[in-house]
Amino acid sequence: MTNLSRTSPGDDVNGAVHVVRPASSRWESLALLFAALAIIASVTGYVLLRPQHAGPPTPLSWQVRSFDGLGAVDQAIHSALLPAGEEIIWNNNDTGGWITLEQAQKILLPPFYRDAFWKTNGEVHWQLILPGTHLPHAGSVDDHDDADAPTPPPPSDVSKATLGQGATVYYGSAGRAPGQSAYLLVIGHAHAGVMWANQATIWIHRDPNAPYPGIVKPESLVGQGWRQVIPYDGASEVERVKGNQP
Amino acid sequence: MTVSTRHRALWRSCLALLVLIPALAFADPTAPLGKKLKIGVTLHPYYSFVANIVGDRAEVIALIPAQANPHNYQPQPDDITRAMTLDVLVVNGIGHDEWAFQIVKAAGRGATLPIIQANASVALIPIGGDQDGAKVVNPHTFVSTTAAIQQVFEITRRLGELDPPNAAVYRQNALAYAARIRALRAGFMTRFAALDLSSFRCATTHAGYDYMMQEFGLFVSAVIEPRHGVAPTARQLANTIDAIKKANVKVLFAEKNFSLDLAKPIEAATGVKVFSLSHITGDTYSADEFEVAMRENLETLAEAVEFMQR
Numbered sequence: 001m002t003n004l005s006r007t008s009p010g011d012d013v014n015g016a017v018h019v020v021r022p023a024s025s026r027w028e029s030l031a032l033l034f035a036a037l038a039i040i041a042s043v044t045g046y047v048l049l050r051p052q053h054a055g056p057p058t059p060l061s062w063q064v065r066s067f068d069g070l071g072a073v074d075q076a077i078h079s080a081l082l083p084a085g086e087e088i089i090w091n092n093n094d095t096g097g098w099i100t101l102e103q104a105q106k107i108l109l110p111p112f113y114r115d116a117f118w119k120t121n122g123e124v125h126w127q128l129i130l131p132g133t134h135l136p137h138a139g140s141v142d143d144h145d146d147a148d149a150p151t152p153p154p155p156s157d158v159s160k161a162t163l164g165q166g167a168t169v170y171y172g173s174a175g176r177a178p179g180q181s182a183y184l185l186v187i188g189h190a191h192a193g194v195m196w197a198n199q200a201t202i203w204i205h206r207d208p209n210a211p212y213p214g215i216v217k218p219e220s221l222v223g224q225g226w227r228q229v230i231p232y233d234g235a236s237e238v239e240r241v242k243g244n245q246p
Numbered sequence: 247m248t249v250s251t252r253h254r255a256l257w258r259s260c261l262a263l264l265v266l267i268p269a270l271a272f273a274d275p276t277a278p279l280g281k282k283l284k285i286g287v288t289l290h291p292y293y294s295f296v297a298n299i300v301g302d303r304a305e306v307i308a309l310i311p312a313q314a315n316p317h318n319y320q321p322q323p324d325d326i327t328r329a330m331t332l333d334v335l336v337v338n339g340i341g342h343d344e345w346a347f348q349i350v351k352a353a354g355r356g357a358t359l360p361i362i363q364a365n366a367s368v369a370l371i372p373i374g375g376d377q378d379g380a381k382v383v384n385p386h387t388f389v390s391t392t393a394a395i396q397q398v399f400e401i402t403r404r405l406g407e408l409d410p411p412n413a414a415v416y417r418q419n420a421l422a423y424a425a426r427i428r429a430l431r432a433g434f435m436t437r438f439a440a441l442d443l444s445s446f447r448c449a450t451t452h453a454g455y456d457y458m459m460q461e462f463g464l465f466v467s468a469v470i471e472p473r474h475g476v477a478p479t480a481r482q483l484a485n486t487i488d489a490i491k492k493a494n495v496k497v498l499f500a501e502k503n504f505s506l507d508l509a510k511p512i513e514a515a516t517g518v519k520v521f522s523l524s525h526i527t528g529d530t531y532s533a534d535e536f537e538v539a540m541r542e543n544l545e546t547l548a549e550a551v552e553f554m555q556r
Contacts, residue, residue: 066369068381076460079369083396086367087424090399090417108428110392110461115435120443120463234365237340237383 085200122175341385374466390457
């Protein structure tokens with residue numbers, strides 16, 4: 001009868017254990033350790049250095065975001081001022097003139113057109129101030145009849161002392177909706193050399209009866225409590241979601 | 247070859263050069279003369295916008311079939327074929343047509359097809375109602391008049407850059423179109439002027455109407471869908487029903503052309519009256535679809551406000 005061997009692989013014929021090491025035994029564990037460290041370092045590096053998706057623009061102390069920094073009425077008027085500004089600039093490019101508030105009534109242009117939107121959003125009194133003057137242009141005062149409406153504030157002393165700044169301004173004040181602001185749609189004019197030429201910027205003032213500021217350069221507006229409205233637009237949203245687009 | 251024949255050939259060459267050199271010098275790299283731009287659009291409103299901007303100066307091509315639901319659309323091979331032929335693509339870009347980018351990529355046009363983000367200059371507003379305290383961007387800028395005009399202007403500006411010879415015509419057409427949209431709005435504003443809007447409270451199944459409501463000084467008190475295109479859980483639905491009752495909401499706007507599955511139980515639980523608004527999706531693309539759909543929407547909105555006055 002054959003004796004069955006009770007030895008294990010690696011045992012010699014005498015039963016002594018003989019450990020057989022793989023050829024790579026000296027560096028395999030070390031390589032594994034290095035590989036693990038490299039993976040950890042790579043992941044940590046990616047997490048720390050990965051390109052950040054842009055968030056909504058952070059407003060500076062003198063700015064306010066339209067998306068979450070404005071009340072409902074201010075937000076509605078801002079939304080209407082944006083396309084109005086674009087149309088006003090196009091009209092100026094084509095005709096050399098500015099859309100007066102009389103014309104705005106004829107072409108039904110919000111927020112100047114006196115409709116239910118205007119009524120719901122505080123019945124704001126609008127004035128057009130042309131470059132070279134601090135006074136409203138003839139035919140450009142929103143002279144709606146309303147005995148109860150507060151008298152629109154007169155131009156400030158500063159504005160009387162400084163005749164225009166080369167920008168065309170649509171100035172809205174005396175709104176009656178709770179929490180409403182005063183508004184400036186400032187359109188830079190290329191020939192006047194203002195810093196935001198050919199663009200429209202929108203400013204608000206917490207006091208709906210804030211006087212017309214006269215000087216409409218940013219530093220002056222900021223000094224008088226006006227804040228620039230930063231629209232959170234589709235381009236910003238695309239950038240937030242997808243990062244910088246080509 | 248005789249001397250006179252050689253002279254004639256030389257003259258011909260000179261003449262050809264005289265014609266060709268100015269033609270080459272003034273050739274526009276953005277839009278070859280005489281060639282109509284092929285402008286792709288992703289959604290129904292953009293078909294109307296672009297068709298009204300370009301008139302007969304360019305070709306408008308819908309990227310996907312008219313009947314498709316953009317909220318859950320899966321790109322098809324025909325879409326890819328269409329994308330391969332386009333010169334430019336107009337997109338909403340902020341929440342309705344992500345599939346367009348898959349189509350463009352699959353067509354191998356990712357690096358060569360100019361994309362016009364219609365909303366690039368539109369001031370976005372958050373979805374109305376309580377979104378768990380978060381301010382979530384509402385992508386339905388096309389269900390409105392003011393934001394629609396802003397998009398028309400943005401598309402016009404970009405198309406003018408791509409097709410300078412037609413830029414002035416595009417701008418003229420855009421201004422005329424904007425005037426028509428404003429006239430449409432003004433007609434309803436007159437009707438709204440006689441109504442008391444202060445007590446109007448509404449809920450919507452889909453967060454699609456904040457831009458339109460904003461134009462009339464109206465606000466949405468509750469939105470049934472917790473996220474765009476996502477059905478609510480039982481708990482979320484119960485919370486919304488509570489919110490509707492607390493806010494004394496009497497009107498619920500559901501989606502025309504979509505299921506009323508969400509609206510019915512809420513109507514039963516709260517007694518709200520259900521009205522249907524259009525998301526501006528239809529069976530065919532047309533230049534006047536936006537105006538027709540918005541007229542219907544404004545009519546429905548006016549009826550809802552008048553219902554509240556009774």
